[in-house]
Amino acid sequence: MCASAARPVEDGRGHDARGAINMGFVMDPNKCASNGNGTCEKARSETEKDDYDPFSEREVSRQYSNLGAFFHLLKGGLGSGIMAMPMAFSHSGLILGVVGTIVTGIVCTHCMVILVRSAQTLYFRLRIPTLGMGETAEAAFANGPKRLRPLATFARNFVKLSLFFCYAMSMSAYIVAIGSSVQQMVEQHSHKDILDQRIYIVALMVPLIPMCQLRLLKHLVPCSFIANSCIVAGLGITVYYIFHELPDPESRRFGVKDIQGMPIFFSTALFAMEGIGSVMPIENTMKNPRKMTGWTGVMTLAMTCIVALFACVGFLGYLKFGDNTLGNIALSLPTEEIPAQVVKVLIGVAILFTVPVQYFVCAEILWSYISPYVTPARHRLGEGVTRAVLIICCMVLAVAIPDLDLIISLVGAIFFSALGIFVPAAIELVVDWETSDRATRFGLAGKNGALIAVSVFTAVSGVYAALYEAVYKPEAQPSP
Template sequence: MLAIGCIALHCMHTLVDCSHILCKRTGSMSLDYAEVLEVALKTGPEKLRRYSRLGKNIVNGFLIFTQFGFCCVYIVFIASNIKEVIHQFHPGDPSIIVYEVIVLAAIIPLVCVRSLSIMAPFSAFANVLTVIGMVIIFQYLIQDIPSVSSRPAISSVDNMPMFFGTAIFAVEGISLVLPLENNMKRPEEFGGWTGVLNLGMTIVMAMYTAVGFYGYLKFGEDVEGSITLNLPKDQWLYMSVKLMFCVIIYISYSIQFYVAIKIIWPKTRHFFKSKSSHTKGEYVFRITLAVVIFGIAAGIPHLDLLISLIGAAASTALALLLPAFIQMITLAGEPSLSSDDDSEDGEMDAEVQGFSRIPKAYIIKNLAIFLFGLLGWVTGTYSSLKAIVQVF
């Protein structure tokens, strides 16, 4: 978990560094993830320039898949936890699909919110609930915790691809890195050893690792897909935690949904002619997408498998594969990597551009990250799809 987190963090820094280089190269104030790949290809080696628009569409495609995947997971998470709570009082409660329909009904008003600023106070409330919920969870995990020697230290190698997808799903936040830096009052404090990015990811990784470590010691290998589903089912304190996280995830749904809508809607709204039809059409479009997401979630109601599939199939590409590729293209498009290569008239010699100019350390590093990500992408996606097929 720590190794994957460190690699993902390095790739976040790589994307930020490439964004700075490309902004300086083109005179742009800021770039988002898709624009970084587009500009890198457009200003990179000549043979690759024709693929700049395709590169942007690929990134946007992965972003849409990932964000909608998060939304699918959120529906299953909320429905599963509410079902557990209701089941304590009504053992003959309906199947999970009924709860997912109820969640969909509650989500439809949420997806019709067109401005994230409206959600700001609710997001702050969700952060408070998160802290309270985590404190309650950890105090339970460390009570009467078994000895480390009571659990197998190493699991089967066959489980690694599934874990890889789950871990990448957890740490993949690279799509939000550039928007965060671009909207900071002091962007210079984002990077660096003691910057916002390192501090935030260190806290996140510490929490993920602690939940995984102590959760495994407490519950062993026979566990559900979420830490909340493993809490005692008959105590009000822990039932309240499940409901807290349902509220948290419900609020977070709008943020994940907003990212995808921001990409898709501008390409769709030209089908609606008048301004009034624009607004009505957007509402219909948002509700339709919410129903489609519900259909996917209802089709794969297994939280752990859904997380692993989305992590391996989409998050791996965004978190590992594309940043390594982007840095290679960006550096290959640099007219000079040192002042010694400047031509006499102050212009860079275009003939020395290309991959041969990239330092070997960068080539080896990016190739290693790319191959590691590719291995995880192939094996994780295959293992997740195989497990889903076996479940059905």
């Protein structure tokens, strides 16, 4: 999910910095010959049959072991988004919530797997060792069916801009969450409403603008460590509260309150557990990239653990707090108790130090588009101004929509359904189409067509349901 404290990500200077794929790698269409079954043999060309090994050309000094990649995927998935799962269950009910979490996890995992497999196919075809997610989309279309090749640059820009808006809106959600925590703490100790929530959000500009000027990943390592430590500690105390005087399951809904609840559930679950932005950077730095996929692959094992933990937290969190569950479960804890106040502080600090890590991605993508228009002598000043303006824009969005539930649902519905489902399905379809026989093409079209349809339906229904919920949101009832 985007809401991770310390996941590797594509950015303008890292994996996505190379920009456009060298069109010298585009395979010669004249090498395409019919095999009698209407199948194009060009991708079975000599580049795939020789001894070229893309994985042997990678930098050895910075490679992860399988265990290291597993923990990076696990750490990436277990970000602050896990605290939103009880709110997702409040829209689905207990049983449908568990089933929906498992289904969402299976879809997310499959889409990550087909993205990696498609990229690894392109390594051999193009004789290059690594590709970022945007580069994979561009290379897929540049070497796909002839009619789709003009879309290659659009595909890369679509992925990069989707990543940008995904992380930017996620940061707005973080800022709202921090503002809500600070407001609760101030009102608890002052015993009265002093300021509007928007004032607390605006005040966050003081620490965030300088924090978001960090331009090297190594300087963000302490931020990641602090954020992860606070999330673990805060989640531990929250689990104590969840198990303390746990209500009878029969006191909670087992199914949806209304049909509009399920799109919001899926949007929130996608926001919480989707980690598509971290997949290619981790694969690019593995010692054994072939172990990334498969039934016993690193990704499958990591996502199994993530889905199981998310289902447990969502189930137990909703069982404890019922329909009063808020967008961040820490906000649902009793404000008058010291341990609960500690959790709010810990989660607030965790999210505060998560923002610079996520912000790095947005700033690098945006700067990659702006930098060509700035003279080299003014690059440092220009990048600093760009970073300051961007974080201010995120705060303006947070002030305009200070509703954490709404932002989470919209980000999940629009951007995670596009990046996590639509893009991998489209890439696999384009990469494998001309190398498949007619029966395989039929299966590819059916399976990936269904995934694309699910993505579009999730986006449309999720946006509608989130906006409907925001406009006609009922008053919360006391939870027994």
